[in-house]
Amino acid sequence: MSKSPTLNVSLYQVWDSFWDQKLTSFGQSEKVPDDVLLALHSIHGSVLERAVELFDKDCLTVFRTKGHSREVLQIIGSSGMIYTLFHKINFCQCQSYKFQVLLYKANVTCKHVLAAALSYATGKFKVMELSSEDLTKLLIDSFVGRNEMQTSGHP
């Protein structure tokens, strides 16, 4: 794959705006239009196919503080593992992201980030309102006490 700086800037510009597209398909909410899927497939290939499988399973929960000043996303992976993500941020804690994105630069992102972006853009997610303290605790549990988090919460 080419590593042209122009291509990278362009991809990230597309990525940044994608989250707020408010995608719908012919007035249907929670469905990604075919032309969007086709365009995404040309960039992400099989990663998109795995992301759509997660998207179909209602995988995303958005945790917000009152007034929506802070927001954290959690997605349930295919193995049941929970990944904590951030709006518009291309980063995930999974092994695929670590190796395929960061180390080998074979993919632009992982299926979790892509599924979260698709779910967010189509409004297909659950919302949980938390206090600012509880959101901070969720972040600490996710990134500091990650092993404890995986044995509780989502089934």
Ligand SMILES: [Zn+2]
């Ligand atoms: Zn991931």
